[in-house]
Amino acid sequence: MSILYRLLVLIIIALPNSAFALFDACLDYFPTQQLPSTAQIGRDLCFEGFAVYYSPEHKKPIYVVEKLNRNRLMGERQKRSNRFYEEARLPRQERALITDYRDSGYDRGHNAPAADMHNEQAMAQSFSLANMMPQARENNRGIWAKQVEQATRHYALRAGGDIYVFTGSTGDLGRIGTSQVTIPSHLYKLVYDPSRKKAWAYWIENTNTAAMTPPISYQELKDRTGIDFHLPDITP
Template identity: 50%
Template sequence: MLRFVITLLLWVSVSTGHAAENFAACPQFFANGKPPVLKLHPTDRALCYDSFAILHSSQSKTPVYVAEKLNRAVMAEPPQQRSDHFFEEARLREAERATLDDYKGSGYDRGHMAPAGDMRTAEAMAQSFSLANMVPQAPEHNRGAWAKSVETPTRKYASRATGDVFVITGPVFVPNIAQSPSIGAGRVHVPKYLFKLVYDQSKNRAWAYWHLNDDATRGSKPISYGELVRRTGIEFLPGMSPGE
């Protein structure tokens, strides 16, 4: 009961600065229990789920990032049947969250950041369809290059890894959130790029996929961890210096 109360409080309150205290209920999704270091907006929210954690932005009405922990044991569990039941995240204030109507007729997919294909329990599968886990994604990119050359290879790598693989996925808005295009009456902002960081803790090795959010995007060579930090300004693995 106490853990539930603590988790509930963390869902609705987050401070500016380092996010560690805000993810106290779900540190397992971060390498060494340390969330990324970045400057937080006062209304950014830390959300803990069964199989992933989200730092959510009320400005973009999308994740800032979504964190997962994958490994051979997790990937050995049978995949769940997709629920395809998208829902508005009731733990966020109405003014801070995306709605189903925002995406309706927009021409964009509701693109998972923590993929449904990673979920290995019915609860986790259902939770992955929260709009807090979505960004407006070009449909051919979502179902094509992103699914085939980013999400599937990441799962395959985790299924062969000897230890834990930490994955952080998120959007990048250019030149910034306010000047990015948006969809719907609620103004859900459309990212210019998407990234997925993969960190193999046992090998201290990391790389990142970086894709233009466009139907014409094809698979490309991953970038280094250092390059991802340079492009985003976020220290995703604080205190660590992973190799490529």
């Protein structure tokens, strides 16, 4: 290997991860194929059925995006695998580990839900730790699963076409594990229906006693997260 080639490799590795947030293999998951804008540095990961913009610093997603529709959700339901795995595409020092969540008191909370997955491969990939955030257990299994994720699927079944769903978390309640995975203070799920030019977001505290509150506006979510999701033609 030439010295010049080695230098080139070192330069590429040293560049900010955001320079490579291109999602070349899964741009179709994004409305108008335009990526969100954020100051947070991350890595782009394409999966079967969803895409993750992943934070090497916090060891969890900055956001995850899915494109849902009635046909996808009406297909044969896949058996839940529950086989969580460490994301081998990430450098080891940037990965969350299985052991990070062990005895932490927090669930491995899906961003792109397993119940949204339309085939065996997508179901298996949804258990990547790159798709997980530390989530309060009663929150994950209760209010989030029943009143946020399920409500979003029900809307997708009624919608006239594709809807786009962004899920993520923000804030800092501390760290878990040797990898120092950040525990978020709040979770969000943004739903965008281009046929109606409408968008709204669920905003939930990451606690076991979190209460359901009315959805917030797209603009308010942008203000709270610092992320511009570039949703076109939103009608107030």
